[in-house]
Amino acid sequence: MKFRTIVCAGSALAAFALPAAAAVQPVATEPGPTAPTEDAATAPAAAPNPLDIIVTARRRAESVQSVPLAISVVDARTLESTGSFNVAKLTQLQPSLQFYSTNPRNSAANIRGLGAPFGLTNDGIEQGVGVYIDQVYNSRIAAATFDFLDVEQVEVLRGPQGTLYGKNTTAGAINITTRAPSFEYEGRAEATVGNLGFVQAKASVSGPLIADRLAIRLAASTTDRNGTIYNVTSGRRVNEQDNLGFRGSLLWRASEVFKLTLSGDYNRQNPECCAQIYVRTGATQRPLNRQFAGLAAAFGYAPPSTNAFDRRTDLDTPLDAFQEIGGASLRAEWEVGPGTLTSVSAWRFWNWAPSNDRDFTGLPITTRSNNPSKQDQYSQELRYAVSGDLLDYVVGLFAYHQKQRTTGVQEQGIAASRWLLNPTSANANNPAVLNGLTSSNNILFTSTSLAAFGQVSWKVTDRLKLQPGLRVNYDRKSGNYVATVTNGAGVALDCTVIPTTNTVLRDQCATLPPQSYNPRFSDWNVSGDFTASYQFDRDVLAYATYARSFKSGGINLAGLPLDAGNRPILGAQTVRPESVNHYELGLKTQLFDRRATFNLAAFWTEIGDYQATVTNGQLGVLRGYLANADKVRVRGIEADVSARPTDRLTVYASGAFTDHEYVKFVDAPCPPELSGGTAPTAGQTPSLPGTAGGISPSNCDISGQWLPGISKWAFSYGVEYNHPVMLFGLDGQAYAAFDGNYRSKFSSNPSRSAYTDIAGYAVANVRAGFRATERWDVFGWVRNAFDRDYFDILATQSGSTGLIVGQPADPRTYGLTVKRRF
Template sequence: MNGIFQRALLSTLLSSVATVSLAATDTAPAPGAPSAADSASDAADAAPEVDGITVTARRREEDLQDVPLAVSVTTAAKLDQTGTSSIVQLTQLVPTLQVLSPNARNTALTIRGLGASYGLANDGLEQGVGVYVDQVYNSRPAIATLDFMDIQQVEVLRGPQGTLFGKNTTAGALNVTTVDASNAFGGRVEASYGSYNYLQAKATVTGPIIKDLVAGRLSFVGAWRDGNLYNPVQKLDQNALESKGVRGQLLFTPTENLKVRLTGDYSSQQPECCTQLYVTVGTTLKPANQQYPALAAGKNYRPPSTNPYDRLADVDDAIQADQWLSGVSAVVDYDLGWATLTSVSAHREWDWEPRNDRDYTALDVTRRSNNPSHQKQTSQEFRLTSNGARTLDWTAGLYYFEQNVTTHGVTEYGSDAAYWLLPATNSPASLLEGYTVFNNSTIDTTSYAAFGQLTWNISERLRVTPGLRYTQEKKDGSYVQTTSGGSVTTDTTLINRRLGIARPQAFSASTDDGSWSGQLAVAYDLDTNLHAYGTYSRGYKSGGINMTALPLTSANLPSLAAAVIEPEQVSTFELGLKSELFDRLVTANFAVFTTQVNDFQANVVDSGPGALRGYLANVERVEIKGAELDLSTRSVGGFTSYLNLALTDGKYDSFKNGPCPLERIGASTAACDLSGKELPGLSRWAGAFGGEYRRSTSFGSLAGDAYAGVDASFRSAYFADTADSIYTRISAYQIINLRAGFKAEGGWEAFVTVKNAFNEDYLQNITVVSGNSGLVVGTPGDDRTVNFTVRASF
């Protein structure tokens, strides 16, 4: 721990010169306002408001209530108050957003049940939820696992955003805005300590570099925590946390009409993570001697616990989930008077260096299953947006994006592999011991788009907003898999058995297609504080290329027909009502929607005997419908509250050639008709609600606000794999977090948070282990933790 405390002390000393708070206001200022967020933080913390929230969901600054879209906004103040430090944790505040993240690379984000198919990552599968940070698209979902840094607000846009956000946003978008540098010198420091030796340090400093010309901002965040699982085999804690990030910004304002924002960021995570634990054993259609109970008994194997909430792991090889993310961007806004010209230039990179014991046991079945990846992307966007037009507000633009993802993977089998993966065949252990599979893949994506959207203000009450985008996208991919090791044999039967686990294969493929996407929205003001809207939106996700070993045919050969999958098309109809009631005391927004997806791109898992082969496939048709309520109140006698509720029903309308669930897997691979089954990863009911009481008080000469709050969230049961196995259903759960603290008038604050206060047992994810013996593993959610935080702004 000495190194941790030294890093925390160093960050505190470096930021001791800071003098103004990070934006922590619930009435978010317009992006680009140099110092309003800092100067308003005390007032916002003292009495959070819900009206006047400015969003950029349509690439212009608008009041949230005027936008004919279902948008959830979480401001810096709410993130601070609830202790929400990442997109993964944001799901407890925004129930329509779901994140499954067994590790950074296999993170899947969905909105209203759409966005990504759960399963092992495939570089050829694009996410349907676009994550934008300061207008820059982040292709890799691993960004969801990073700690928030210098956030102004997070907007969750629900439904296809195919006009202005464009790049594969068939399910929705996360529009993240960070705080601008300020010409007023200042900053903030924060430190937290808690359960499992959790330590987090944050620091921000901002101020003028050249007065009235150049301002700068520098922010740091670091978090460390011991593992919350114990491994008695290796005698160490696992699933730890170790994360660091830094963000720097220069803001140039040479004239009133020109603003240039240069940003650079670097983040790293190097935790001993992420393993999974025994959850259950499913019964398959295989003979009894090929199923987990008999196989485990034959090796005298018992897991350290059959209760995942005992938090005992027994993997016998090292694990790691190291990643590095970095990027630079330049955002230029030039006010021409009649319009504003915006240029967004960016380059980002992601490095992923994992290490896994993929059998999740102390047995020597799969020693290693590592897929290190490197991704780099470059993007350029130009937009021209009208200023203050009375009849027509419009935006037009051009977009360019290119990306390369390269992966060099390795899987190595051990001395128990032949026994476990080729049961009842009497194959010698040497057949697979040391058998190593190397895979090398690369995929290049180039995308061009032109788009335009306008709002026709027909009258003071009626507005019509059409938008259209055309995208041309090309992908070129290649995959090579080679093998080595294992015993030397001339026995054809044994050779074929080994090749059934993994065989050499190589292929190249490409796609090149163009598509139209967009929306049509009609909004009508029923009253000053009552707005109705209807929206039709269409999203499009380009065709994909399987960047993994292809599934095998009945002849035990790679199925080349599975190399390329069809584009995905999404259509959504939405009706909404946005209101401010009781003299704007209550804000209540309601929406109903129905969505149809054709050629839904799913990540399915081959049910063959070897390593888990995640590959892409098209689901003929998916249907989703639902209703959502977002409600919040202003301060009444010091009390504020919120309620977010979602009812969502999703199913495979047609999936005739789907993967078989675990309970229907026999001795050979077979396809199953999943039509009518529930869409995985989607809870029928999900919600978040909470409240805070805040009161001015004093302790002797110390004056300020004392407060206490509660935040609760719940999800009904859902399936955690594409095949809807009864053994991979995550049960319903609810989480209650508590917080209390004191904010002094002098600018410092101290508070305590209790997360999962009632120690609810729940699972974050579930995985069927390779070989389909019936073993099912998963990751338990965090148990009750207590953290104490002190922050000061000057």
């Protein structure tokens, strides 16, 4: 059996991370130290608070409260106790972090609503949120779907990070640090069982191989859970989890000033996943007999349930989401002169072997739609960091090369002609026209990036610091897209010239067009930022930031739209770089002898040439392509409050208000209610939304509308209370905890539709248990305690049929976790 985790939570909030401008203090069994009474100006070098959370957001170790940056930190204890075992689960603790995934390849991590286009992944563009594990950039967002393995802490950096982290961080970065090898013997083990057949186990050991010189660390984890959706066709539960991970590292202290860390990891997932199921239908502009209800009636078809929360489907194509990811890195740290020289060399691989049902029904419309991929990446970074009395600075060089090959296939079934062809076509009711029509794709992609960067923090006075940063970046991308299409008899299509009388060939070429093109892109850009910060006293820091950043241009590698002659529009091969202007004000404070933290951040981000997913207007084409929206804007306020009024009680609340819109996007794809009709001719006016058999606009002006995936309001909150007890002869604490989160309504379509808004929801989690010092921790948990029904994501079916599909979020889950340190 296969399983999936939903480890519950209440938060052991001391050690809890706050999603706005800082993090809460770690749990302590003794009262924290009293804040120094000296003024910061007279005692700038006072010893750090032992409760300070140390981060490396600026590529050097420092207290999170001293970093003039909107950053939140989640430590290992919080990750484990709240069941936040991957980035998707982490979003419940971080109001400004969003993660959407219809399968591991088609995933997007966004911060403040920005980062990646909403919809199917296009390999030719960058993510806007960089995922870094032990200082190594992971170019595939699929890395964010794997379980955290032996993680020390996760830092979420909000806002452009282009100076130190690169072009792929226009929205922010997720910086993951794993536990380092130890020169003292130690071990950790954790086992969890729960409903839905959930089983999760984690273990790690560390210790010296050569005293004070060579240490090793080994870790492994496994997660299994039954699926949450029952497929009546196969008789199996789908959307399960089946994860396995291994990690090892060696630390060699060659001398007092030089050390090497060699790390390697391998992670594998092999779940029967990922089903999107019937949610509802909406009126489009296709004729009624070509909308979902009419088409289903013509086939005598009905979905197994019209209530998505019955969690039943009848998909007739096998599902698979097999992937493996891993690699090796070598980090060298050498104290040279006044600073530290760091070299990070890395190789990463990613293999993806999916099987999807892209018509989302039990009918043979699209019988295969798979895009298996293999990728290798190589990166090298050199940095020199110095912390001085007047100046702190980091300078560096970065080189990166990626190569990927995708061999996709899409095959149409016997129901495809009626479902996908234009209703005016003479072949619309002839199943032989599209049955067996197959597109075999061979896609190659290479990307090379080179960069030089630097950041300086100038201590103008003991209170005032000025921090300019600059990065010069060069990108070169090239691709090769070849789609060979054969009909049901296995004969290759030639669509270069289509006789007007050959309607069969015309319809076949319009549905799966053979294409061959070789996109190229190269460009230089300069990113920069400037931050001024002022330390009003030891526990109050204010800062202001301006950043000018870029997201690299891209190439379309999912097929191009066609012109009136069924020829690819080669002008759509590339998309322009995004340009980002970002402004931010922040305040970081600690109060009441540092028993309370209150942080604020206000931001305003504008993006020109925003890279958006555009739905292909031709009927039958499943995939969209990329285009540039003129301008989008996101602005908002984030706040954190956390407190430990006594040693027994900790509380926190974090919230984000985010205003967002397409400022100008005049040629956007139209929403479903304005799609599927006939094209307008000169002088014709498009029909009203949902007019069956109406006239559809060729594109829509969605200026002023919402961006997808962003809630205007988002909150997370929690409380924990503990009490000293003795149990089984062990001194420890009994504790109970609650945590929850809320998101207001958001759009789940690139162009907002009445059919794809996801209603707001609140989720509550509880936990109670016993921990004995730092050795034992045993607790029971319930996640989604009130069994709230809500959707993670909604999407539309190809062909403007009006079918809306989605992924119901996990139902209530519960279980027991036992942890042991030795």
